[in-house]
Amino acid sequence: MSDHEYIHTKVKSGVLIITLDDSATRNALGTEMCKQLVDRLDSFEETSEERVLVITGTEPSFCSGANVGNFRQRIIDKESLSSQSGSLPWGVMDAKLGQRNQASRYDVPQVVLRMFNLQKPSIAAINGHAIGAGMGLALACDIRIASEKSEFSEAFVSRGLIPADGSCWQLPRLIGSSNTFLLQYTGDRIS
Template sequence: MSEFLIYEQQGPVVTLTMNQPEQRNPLTGNTAVAEFLAAIDRIDADNSVRCVILTANGPSFSAGGDLREMKRQSTPAVSEMDIRQEYRRGIQRLPLALFNLEVPVIAAVNGHAIGAGLDLACMCDLRIASDKAKFAESFVKVGIIPGDGGAWLLPRIIGLSRASELAFTGDTIDAQQALAWNLVSRVVPHAELMDAARELAGRITANAAHALRLTKRLIREGMHSRLDTVLELSSVFQAVSHKTPDHMEAVNAFLEKRKPQFGS
């Protein structure tokens, strides 16, 4: 039985719901990372999945790292090398897994996304926020650094200056500020958050599964590759796409003035 993550699938959309609201859905000191990795493997292997929505139960999206776990790591019994290996074998596997997952992921941020919780939202492809959402890259507030990829992800989303401001101050911003800084693409009333996420997922999943996966792969590659490298990869992906049944169905549907019926 899952202790942290609820996995639900409706048609081509999987919803992952963090479910430790009393602890504000922490990502350390529990089974969160292991459950995320198992869910990502399951999604990656299921060609019927075309979109993922990530959200949480309770007033918080995720408070990030568990302070009791941090206290344990600060004791003399735990060495610096132990901590390094715990990060490498634990939470640092999560950004790599989400980055490499070819299925688009929407973060439906229902409340506070703090520290690693903000970084988790940044690991997703799109972010929609409730008007009750709050965001903070707050590691400096507890005397540590972004250890889970936030220093790489956040500047690529909101720019170096604004990412530095959040990381150096640890300040909290509200949903409207997050929208103004392009951290999220939309802010909706709290009660409408999941409806908005499902509507966006519906517009995404109306498209061919293989095209979605390969498009996400190209976008991710473009974050760290040269233009000529991405163009070469694009030519290969495009050659494959031209020969798929879904491409032929889309062309025929357009010519016949009807909606395409894509396979899984």
């Protein structure tokens, strides 16, 4: 078993089991969790000993979405970069673009896309709430298996956001347009 701060991994008979573990945020996808997850997905694809991925979360949540607490720090970091004194505008722009390209690999939408583009089978073992980007993460897997206590919600609308996790593309293909509109326009929870 391999432990990081926000994910735990175990390999059993060729199956990699990743468990999201941040009880303080109900397994929300924060910056550090995303980095750990993407790096582990990269190594998963590179090894032949691990053939299938199962991703789950510590109860009571599979994943409660994006950790919006990280957004504030990212905005502050971007503002401090743009306020560097003595920098020429194109120097600041180059620095911003370089920082964005490096950091975007670990942004929540990119993590979901990384999961979707895995070259090996993936299974979401949903054992609790899958809210917002957490639902997007589950949708990005090839197979989703939910426990009876699972709940799903496209909660973006209740925060004035549009889904940026691929669910606008994935959900209609899985449950049809009308059901997708119902979930995304209301933000209601379903079980």
